[in-house]
Amino acid sequence: MFSAGFRTISRQRHAANALVQGQAKRAMATVDMTVRDAINAAIDEEMERDEKVFILGEEVAQYQGAYKVTKGLWQKYGSKRVIDTPITEMGFTGMAIGASYKDLRPIVEFMTWNFSMQAIDQIVNSAAKQYYMSAGDISCPIVFRGPNGNAAGTSAQHSQCFAAWYSSVPGLKVVSPYSAEDAKGLMKAAIRDNNPVVVLEHELMYGVSFPMSDEAQSSEFVIPFGKAKIEREGTDVTIVSFSKMVGLALEAAEVLSASGISCEVVNLRSIRPLDRDTIINSVKKTGRIVSIETGWPQCGIGSEIAAIMMESDAFNWLDAPMERITGADVPMAYAIDLENASLPQVPDVLAAVNRLVQRKLVA
Amino acid sequence: MFATKAASLLLRRSAASSSSSVAAVAFLRNGFANGNVRSMSSNVGTFDLTGSFETYGLDTAPKNSVEMTKEELLKHFELMYTMRRMEITCDNEYKARAIRGFCHLYDGQEAVATGINAAFEPEDSWITSYRCHCVALARGGTVSSILAELFGNIGGATEGKGGSMHFYNKASNFYGGQGIVGAQVPVGLGLAFANHYNATPGKPMQVAIACYGDGAANQGQIWESANMASLWNLPMIFCIENNHYGMGTSQDRHSSHSDYYKMGNHIPGVRIDGMNVLAVKEGMRFVKEWVGAGNGPMYVEMMTYRYHGHSMSDPGTTYRNREEIALTRSTRDPIELVKRTLIDAGFADAEQIKDIEKVIRKEVAAECKAAKASPKTAIEPHLYEYVFSSNGGKKQNEFPPHIRMPDFAKSKWY
Numbered sequence: 001m002f003s004a005g006f007r008t009i010s011r012q013r014h015a016a017n018a019l020v021q022g023q024a025k026r027a028m029a030t031v032d033m034t035v036r037d038a039i040n041a042a043i044d045e046e047m048e049r050d051e052k053v054f055i056l057g058e059e060v061a062q063y064q065g066a067y068k069v070t071k072g073l074w075q076k077y078g079s080k081r082v083i084d085t086p087i088t089e090m091g092f093t094g095m096a097i098g099a100s101y102k103d104l105r106p107i108v109e110f111m112t113w114n115f116s117m118q119a120i121d122q123i124v125n126s127a128a129k130q131y132y133m134s135a136g137d138i139s140c141p142i143v144f145r146g147p148n149g150n151a152a153g154t155s156a157q158h159s160q161c162f163a164a165w166y167s168s169v170p171g172l173k174v175v176s177p178y179s180a181e182d183a184k185g186l187m188k189a190a191i192r193d194n195n196p197v198v199v200l201e202h203e204l205m206y207g208v209s210f211p212m213s214d215e216a217q218s219s220e221f222v223i224p225f226g227k228a229k230i231e232r233e234g235t236d237v238t239i240v241s242f243s244k245m246v247g248l249a250l251e252a253a254e255v256l257s258a259s260g261i262s263c264e265v266v267n268l269r270s271i272r273p274l275d276r277d278t279i280i281n282s283v284k285k286t287g288r289i290v291s292i293e294t295g296w297p298q299c300g301i302g303s304e305i306a307a308i309m310m311e312s313d314a315f316n317w318l319d320a321p322m323e324r325i326t327g328a329d330v331p332m333a334y335a336i337d338l339e340n341a342s343l344p345q346v347p348d349v350l351a352a353v354n355r356l357v358q359r360k361l362v363a
Numbered sequence: 364m365f366a367t368k369a370a371s372l373l374l375r376r377s378a379a380s381s382s383s384s385v386a387a388v389a390f391l392r393n394g395f396a397n398g399n400v401r402s403m404s405s406n407v408g409t410f411d412l413t414g415s416f417e418t419y420g421l422d423t424a425p426k427n428s429v430e431m432t433k434e435e436l437l438k439h440f441e442l443m444y445t446m447r448r449m450e451i452t453c454d455n456e457y458k459a460r461a462i463r464g465f466c467h468l469y470d471g472q473e474a475v476a477t478g479i480n481a482a483f484e485p486e487d488s489w490i491t492s493y494r495c496h497c498v499a500l501a502r503g504g505t506v507s508s509i510l511a512e513l514f515g516n517i518g519g520a521t522e523g524k525g526g527s528m529h530f531y532n533k534a535s536n537f538y539g540g541q542g543i544v545g546a547q548v549p550v551g552l553g554l555a556f557a558n559h560y561n562a563t564p565g566k567p568m569q570v571a572i573a574c575y576g577d578g579a580a581n582q583g584q585i586w587e588s589a590n591m592a593s594l595w596n597l598p599m600i601f602c603i604e605n606n607h608y609g610m611g612t613s614q615d616r617h618s619s620h621s622d623y624y625k626m627g628n629h630i631p632g633v634r635i636d637g638m639n640v641l642a643v644k645e646g647m648r649f650v651k652e653w654v655g656a657g658n659g660p661m662y663v664e665m666m667t668y669r670y671h672g673h674s675m676s677d678p679g680t681t682y683r684n685r686e687e688i689a690l691t692r693s694t695r696d697p698i699e700l701v702k703r704t705l706i707d708a709g710f711a712d713a714e715q716i717k718d719i720e721k722v723i724r725k726e727v728a729a730e731c732k733a734a735k736a737s738p739k740t741a742i743e744p745h746l747y748e749y750v751f752s753s754n755g756g757k758k759q760n761e762f763p764p765h766i767r768m769p770d771f772a773k774s775k776w777y
Contacts, residue, residue, distance in 0.1 A: 054560070080560070085591070086587070086590060086591065086594070088584075088587035088590065088591070090549065090583070090584040090587060091549045091552070091584050091587025091588050091590070091591060092549075092587070092591065093549070094546060094548070094549020094550045094552065094553065094584060094588070095549050095550070095552040095553040095556055095588065095591060096553060097549075097550055097553055098490070098538070098549065098550035098551060098552060098553015098554045098555075098556065098557070098571075099553040099554070099556045099557045099560070100553070101533070101538050101550070101553065101554065101557075102488065102553070102554055102557035102558075102561075103557075103755070104556075104557050104560060121543055121546055122546060122549065122550070125542070125543050125546060126541070126543075126546055126550050131749050131750070131751065131752050132524060132749045132750055133521065133524060133525045133529045133531075134521055134525065134529065134531040134533075134539070134749075135520075135521040135522035135524045135525065135745075135748075135749055135758070136748065136749040136752065136757060136758035136759065136760060137521070137531045137532070137533050137757055137758075138531050138533050138538065138539075139752040139755040139756075139759075141755050170750050170763070170766075171750055171751070173751075194751075194752045194753065194754055194755035195751045195752055195761070226764050273763055273764045273765065276764075276765065311771050
């Protein structure tokens with residue numbers, strides 16, 4: 001049973017936010033679906049559609065997935081296409097990449113993205129750079145997926161966010177879902193993409209339910225990369241985030257609206273390519289921007305968005321400097337208060353937004 | 364220093380044959396162990412390979428002799444000599460600063476690439492390290508496209524974007540050309556995995572080979588690959604090109620165990636005299652058949668030698684003495700061995716061989732000239748292309764939405 005720290009956003013909160021968004025769609029035959037089931041459905045549909053798609057990783061087959069994301073797939077597709085690997089990331093990641101050189105379409109599960117560091121040379125040097133180095137001869141239609149970032153009390157070596165590292169690499173596409181709809185559409189698009197795609201999921205979101213529209217339930221539902229989603233429209237501040245922190249942003253926006261501050265919440269969905277236009281256009285509307293991520297501050301996603309604020313014409317619309325909310329600049333501690341203090345919380349967002357709105361230009 | 368003896372190539376001459384000389388036969392006796400002799404017709408020879416192989420964990424072994432036609436042996440000689448001239452051209456051009464960066468030459472090891480290629484079908488997959496020029500040539504490359512690549516010209520095999528370590532030819536099932544020591548081995552396992560995944564039941568599988576050096580052989584990711592290959596019976600060949608030095612460190616100083624063909628533990632292995640293209644071909648024929656039948660992976664250790672240093676930055680003489688290099692050249696050179704074999708088999712005389720060499724020297728020089736005539740790779744569009752692929756096919760470019768350039772104002776928006 002999910003039990004977060006008392007100050008982190010609860011599953012109920014996410015669901016409540018989802019309900020708010022989903023209310024308009026209740027008239028259609030929406031179903032509620034967890035993020036986990038949405039990912040499972042995406043993989044299942046794509047495996048059914050194309051025999052070249054297969055999935056490998058630790059415990060993905062007979063154990064049904066360490067986080068049950070691949071539940072039922074081994075029963076349906078068998079050991080040829082749902083493969084339990086030994087605990088040897090560098091080996092099986094390189095192997096999957098070689099298979100993709102020969103037009104197979106592997107999905108590599110990292111039990112958590114922390115373990116991808118064992119394989120990062122393969123991801124960057126054998127996959128990301130390959131099409132360019134070969135001047136367009138050898139492509140790598142491969143998906144790397146798994147839970148990224150913090151969990152609950154998993155401590156320093158099992159809590160790192162890899163969005164910044166992977167999204168800096170040309171030749172990779174990097175996406176990160178928030179909702180069940182995001183998870184399904186982005187995963188399907190990733191599997192169909194003929195390039196290496198990094199999918200950064202979040203363990204604490206797997207069990208969260210969201211309404212899935214008719215469209216999202218369809219087996220042809222794909223979300224294009226490089227397009228962010230406005231989860232909540234607003235006029236006073238732009239809050240940009242991805243993955244679980246979108247939920248935090250929505251929760252903070254709800255609190256702020258009670259004080260008369262209208263927040264526009266942007267769900268990036270795609271970290272590389274970043275949807276610069278949506279961010280810039282939102283800032284042109286609001287004049288204020290806050291980014292939220294769980295990763296470390298230096299050279300993080302917020303840093304990249306700040307650079308965009310500097311080098312694009314959004315700069316001319318800013319009424320205040322950008323605020324970043326990030327994970328604390330320490331390895332993640334175990335004790336619950338320390339863990340919670342190391343992660344963005346609603347009060348942090350409130351504080352940042354309040355600082356921004358206090359900076360009013362003299363009329 | 365070398366655990367295997369070079370193959371014996373003594374051939375008994377029929378009384379009717381007149382072109383060989385006693386001196387040639389005597390010369391052979393000095394360099395190689397005596398062995399059984401076989402006879403031949405004017406177009407096919409049977410060549411003795413006793414002493415060329417050592418096996419580990421196997422009940423069967425490569426044959427002690429190989430049959431080869433005149434045409435085929437000549438073809439191997441021509442390919443190997445072309446490889447040699449190409450690598451020597453690279454040496455000269457690197458010193459003339461027409462080639463930049465890293466340049467790892469293969470001269471001395473020609474028999475390995477030529478012999479593997481001879482045993483393989485085009486549908487078998489091959490991946491190797493950065494010492495890849497000659498494999499690139501064997502697998503669908505041309506001397507001019509290889510040299511043009513090294514010159515950074517658009518006529519290069521990878522449009523000047525890869526360089527010395529990054530040759531590829533998917534249509535010829537050649538997957539590089541990889542720069543990170545050892546990383547090619549798991550990738551090679553993936554090629555074998557694909558062959559296994561796509562295999563037709565009841566038919567032998569296409570195999571895959573990953574070549575790597577003694578310097579790479581202790582890497583953990585290689586054992587990870589071997590474990591999976593063995594677990595899943597993948598048609599994978601782990602091929603150690605043992606030239607006895609990992610960069611400047613001799614195998615005695617980098618390897619606590621240097622019987623590399625035994626390194627697969629429970630996985631069988633074959634050690635092959637890598638200076639003899641006939642032994643390499645027969646050895647690889649045996650390995651391919653065994654592995655393709657679904658018996659699982661095999662380790663292959665090629666005993667070979669590189670005349671150059673690790674790369675053009677390394678003179679190769681600070682950690683080896685010149686006597687060792689000279690002795691190898693004079694007694695175990697793979698091209699000299701093929702030449703003697705051609706002569707002793709009556710397939711060609713010294714004059715004909717000289718003519719072939721002359722033609723190849725001229726051809727390589729012409730290819731070099733053609734490579735230089737190719738224009739330098741232009742920034743537009745080549746800097747920006749092939750970050751992504753649209754449909755995964757060859758040269759199917761997909762631009763990312765934005766490519767930032769050093770000067771932001773010069774960035775590209777697509």
